[in-house]
Amino acid sequence: MERLSDRETVERIWWAGVRAVQGEDAVRNALDAGPIDPPDRIIAVGKAAASMAAAASQRFPGVPCLVITKYDHSAGLSLNGPAEVIESAHPVPDAESLRAGARLLEVVSGLPADSHLLLLVSGGASALVEAPKADLTLDDIARENASLLAAGLDIHAMNARRKELSRIKGGGLLAAFPGARATVFAISDVEGDAVGVIGSGIGLVPDGAAYAHETRIIASNAIARAAAEEEARALGLPVLGSEETLYADIAVAAERILDRLDGTPGLRIFGGEPTTILPDAPGEGGRNQALALTLARGIAGRDGLTALVAGTDGSDGPTGAAGGVVTGETWEDTGAGHLARADSGPYLRAHGALFTTGPTGTNVMDLAIVLQR
Numbered sequence: 001m002e003r004l005s006d007r008e009t010v011e012r013i014w015w016a017g018v019r020a021v022q023g024e025d026a027v028r029n030a031l032d033a034g035p036i037d038p039p040d041r042i043i044a045v046g047k048a049a050a051s052m053a054a055a056a057s058q059r060f061p062g063v064p065c066l067v068i069t070k071y072d073h074s075a076g077l078s079l080n081g082p083a084e085v086i087e088s089a090h091p092v093p094d095a096e097s098l099r100a101g102a103r104l105l106e107v108v109s110g111l112p113a114d115s116h117l118l119l120l121v122s123g124g125a126s127a128l129v130e131a132p133k134a135d136l137t138l139d140d141i142a143r144e145n146a147s148l149l150a151a152g153l154d155i156h157a158m159n160a161r162r163k164e165l166s167r168i169k170g171g172g173l174l175a176a177f178p179g180a181r182a183t184v185f186a187i188s189d190v191e192g193d194a195v196g197v198i199g200s201g202i203g204l205v206p207d208g209a210a211y212a213h214e215t216r217i218i219a220s221n222a223i224a225r226a227a228a229e230e231e232a233r234a235l236g237l238p239v240l241g242s243e244e245t246l247y248a249d250i251a252v253a254a255e256r257i258l259d260r261l262d263g264t265p266g267l268r269i270f271g272g273e274p275t276t277i278l279p280d281a282p283g284e285g286g287r288n289q290a291l292a293l294t295l296a297r298g299i300a301g302r303d304g305l306t307a308l309v310a311g312t313d314g315s316d317g318p319t320g321a322a323g324g325v326v327t328g329e330t331w332e333d334t335g336a337g338h339l340a341r342a343d344s345g346p347y348l349r350a351h352g353a354l355f356t357t358g359p360t361g362t363n364v365m366d367l368a369i370v371l372q373r
Contacts, residue, residue, distance in 0.1 A: 004235075006306040007325055010369040011355070013231045013267065018312050020227030021219035022361040023051030023122065027185060030218040031059050036183050039063055039118035041111055043104065045129055046122030046199060047090070047313045048187050050074040051361030056118060057081055063118075066107055068100045068129050070315075073359045090127045091318065092145045098138055101131035105168055108177050115179035123189025123313065123363035125199030126159060131167040141165060152277035154247060155190050159200040170196070171206035174213075184215040189313075189363045191247055191272065193217045221271040221364045224312060228269050228369065237371070238266035246272030246366060250287060254294040257368060261305065270368040276342070283343025286317025288366055292324030292353070293335055293344040295370075300331035304373035310355050313363035322357045323366070324348040 004012065019025075042065040044053035049069040054077060057065055061080040071087045086103060088096035111117060132141050144165060148158045163170035174182055184203040186195050195215050196204045205213045225242045232239050241260060246253045253274040260268055274287050292309040299305045310316065310323030324344070330353050338347040348354040 006327075006371055006373065009235065010306050010308040010325065010371050013228050013235070014308050014310060014367055014369050016231030017224035017228035017367050018360050018362060021187065021224045021312070021364050023048035023187060023219075024055040024361060026187060026219040026362070027052045027055035027120065028059070030185055030216060031055070034216070036118070036214075037116055037181070039183065040115040041107065042066070042118045042120070043107065044068070044120035045104070045125045045202060046187070047073060047124035047359070047363045048122035048361055049120065050077040052120040052122060052185070052187070053077070053079060056120060060118075066104065068104060070124060070128060070359075088128045090124050091149055092142050093127045093130050093138070094142070095138060097128055097130045098132070100129040101168055104129055105131050105173065105176060108173055111177065111179045113178055113180065116181040116183070117177060117179055119174075119182060119184045119203050121184060121199050121203035122187040123198065125202045126162050126169070129168070129202065132165060133167055136165055150278040152249060152275045154275055155273060156197055159197050162200040166200065169200035169202055171201055171204040173202055174204065174209065175206045177211065179211055181212040183213070185218045186215065187219040187362060187364060188217050188221070189273070189365050191244070193220050219362060219364055221367070224364050224367060225269050225271050228367065232267045240264060240266040240268050242269040244271040246270055246274050246368065248274060250274045250276045250291050250294055253291055254298055257295060257307070257370060258298045261299070261370065261372060263372065265372050268370045270370070271365060273365040278342050279340070283338070283341045284319060284346055285342055285344035286311070286319050286321075288316040288323030289319070289321060289344040289348055289354070290339060290342065291368070292326050293339055293347060296326035296330040296353070297335060299326070299328050302328040305370070307368065307370045308355060309366065309368045310357070311366050312360060314357040314360040319345055320356060321345060321354050323355045324353045325355050326353050
């Protein structure tokens with residue numbers, strides 16, 4: 001068997017989980033498992049939009065496709081038909097987010113009465129595409145989103161507020177669809193996998209819709225964790241637990257992980273999406289980098305422990321890193337100041353502990369992989 005370092009081992013297991021929920025494979029597998037009639041229009045929205053659209057376009061060549069995704073997330077995209085791609089900002093909307101929202105609403109509302117729409121939704125859509133209510137400006141929307149992100153709210157609370165500001169979220173988009181059938185495939189980045197919360201409900205079919213419709217969750221954190229378990233066992237590692245419990249402030253999420261580390265050799269897998277309250281002038285980093293550094297403090301001086309914490313989309317907050325990989329040797333007392341300033345990134349970079357992947361083609365929240373030798 002190939003001999004891997006502990007860091008290589010946790011990275012390999014993390015990637016096994018992520019690859020199992022990549023947009024292209026998830027859409028292809030969904031279409032194989034339950035074929036649908038050819039759509040007249042394909043629309044993909046979210047961080048995984050390019051990957052999801054690629055699979056749909058291969059299956060339905062020649063169908064016009066609109067892709068709305070994050071900046072630099074459509075590189076290398078090849079679609080088998082007429083295509084329009086709009087890239088915009090995340091996690092705070094920008095002018096391109098509003099252009100994307102206007103175009104999205106125009107396309108959906110302009111479809112013929114006998115049309116079939118295939119809508120592919122993934123996390124990140126809340127910021128990437130927006131059509132504000134009439135009395136709101138971009139500055140209003142951006143300021144509200146920045147405030148929500150800094151307040152330590154979970155995704156359910158944030159997206160509930162985002163729906164109140166939007167004409168296309170919470171079922172608003174598909175309320176404007178005049179066609180005969182809508183099929184929605186969603187990659188879940190929320191606790192409970194509720195389509196009304198993913199992307200603030202951009203793919204939600206409103207009650208009383210007159211057209212035929214079907215909605216499927218085609219990838220989730222649970223699927224990613226199951227694949228990570230399978231890879232760990234293939235490497236000969238006992239899996240001591242797999243939990244989707246990281247729905248708490250970073251300090252609480254770290255304690256939940258640390259409480260499980262009783263010295264028993266093996267692997268533990270955690271999923272979810274922790275929250276954090278940001279200071280007035282946060283430094284460089286995101287929730288995964290902060291959680292990784294908090295874990296480093298908790299395991300300081302302990303032998304044989306390696307922990308990887310990263311966002312499955314390959315981005316952690318407004319940074320180019322996905323998260324961090326730490327051991328019992330990573331922590332130094334200067335880390336406390338970095339945590340207080342929400343500035344974990346520079347610390348992890350200086351200690352060779354930053355984990356950078358680039359866009360992954362999916363988004364099912366975060367994965368933490370902890371190995372005890």
